[in-house]
Amino acid sequence: MLSSSTEMITVKNISKYYERKIALSSLSFSINKGELVALIGPSGAGKTTLLNTLATIVKPDEGFLTITGIPFEKLTNRKLLAKKIGIIRQQFDLVGQLSVIHNVLAGRLADWGLFKSLLSLLLPQEKEAALKALERVGLSDKKLEQTAKLSGGEQQRVALARLLLQKPEIILADEPVASLDPARAEDILSMLTTLVKEENQTLVTSLHSVEYARKYFTRIIAIKNGQVFFDLPVHEVSDSLLAHLYQLKEQSDHDES
Numbered sequence: 001m002l003s004s005s006t007e008m009i010t011v012k013n014i015s016k017y018y019e020r021k022i023a024l025s026s027l028s029f030s031i032n033k034g035e036l037v038a039l040i041g042p043s044g045a046g047k048t049t050l051l052n053t054l055a056t057i058v059k060p061d062e063g064f065l066t067i068t069g070i071p072f073e074k075l076t077n078r079k080l081l082a083k084k085i086g087i088i089r090q091q092f093d094l095v096g097q098l099s100v101i102h103n104v105l106a107g108r109l110a111d112w113g114l115f116k117s118l119l120s121l122l123l124p125q126e127k128e129a130a131l132k133a134l135e136r137v138g139l140s141d142k143k144l145e146q147t148a149k150l151s152g153g154e155q156q157r158v159a160l161a162r163l164l165l166q167k168p169e170i171i172l173a174d175e176p177v178a179s180l181d182p183a184r185a186e187d188i189l190s191m192l193t194t195l196v197k198e199e200n201q202t203l204v205t206s207l208h209s210v211e212y213a214r215k216y217f218t219r220i221i222a223i224k225n226g227q228v229f230f231d232l233p234v235h236e237v238s239d240s241l242l243a244h245l246y247q248l249k250e251q252s253d254h255d256e257s
């Protein structure tokens with residue numbers, strides 16, 4: 001059955017304040033299954049806060065949010081959450097001392113009891129699935145290496161393999177390629193978006209580079225001053241809109257709203 005119009009993320013008028021600062025200001029949008037959404041916008045626009053809200057790490061002060069139809073307040077179960085949401089960070093979140101394959105197997109941790117998790121460090125379970133995931137990201141030959149010894153690009157591939165095991169419905173990534181050189185960055189983005197399409201997942205990624213957003217994503221949500229500045233299919237994003245997005249704030253905007 002085609003499910004291309006299933007709403008995976010619904011955000012209605014969410015706001016988040018830090019002291020007197022407004023990080024998110026009455027944001028609304030919805031994201032359907034299979035969409036590849038790039039979040040762009042100047043530094044401090046609210047991209048990280050928004051992604052952390054979608055990941056249920058940050059609680060909005062106002063508004064409401066559902067993930068696969070489940071309201072924010074109900075998304076407290078770690079196991080359930082891991083089935084819904086996978087996260088990729090700039091800093092990879094890998095355990096450097098552990099071997100590559102153990103880091104990949106950690107993608108299953110939320111599914112296992114603590115005992116099994118610890119046991120897996122000695123006797124890898126679901127090793128087959130982990131090996132297959134490593135093969136898909138082109139790291140079969142590095143499976144037993146210490147993760148810390150891998151390059152940044154390779155470590156990000158390990159993070160992708162771990163997501164392949166976790167199999168979340170939604171993947172959230174905050175500047176996943178910010179610490180990589182351009183060739184490595186394109187390699188990871190191309191791999192990430194290909195895997196997401198193959199697995200029929202939904203992807204929301206913040207990016208510094210508009211060029212990458214245009215090349216690999218289907219939709220761009222631009223954030224400025226905690227608000228949606230534009231939300232368009234990638235082919236409708238014009239250079240003049242982008243120029244406006246990154247334009248420095250006028251003096252008259254200062255401290256308003």
Ligand SMILES: Nc1ncnc2c1ncn2[C@@H]1O[C@H](COP(=O)(O)OP(=O)(O)O)[C@@H](O)[C@H]1O
Binds near residue numbers: 023041044
């Ligand atoms: N934990 C925090 N405490 C106080 N202010 C914060 C915190 N996190 C973010 N902010 C502020 O919220 C705004 C949005 O930040 P952020 O979401 O990190 O933007 P972006 O990721 O687009 O650069 C910024 O003004 C930032 O200074």
Ligand SMILES: [Mg+2]
Binds near residue numbers: 047048
């Ligand atoms: Mg950020």
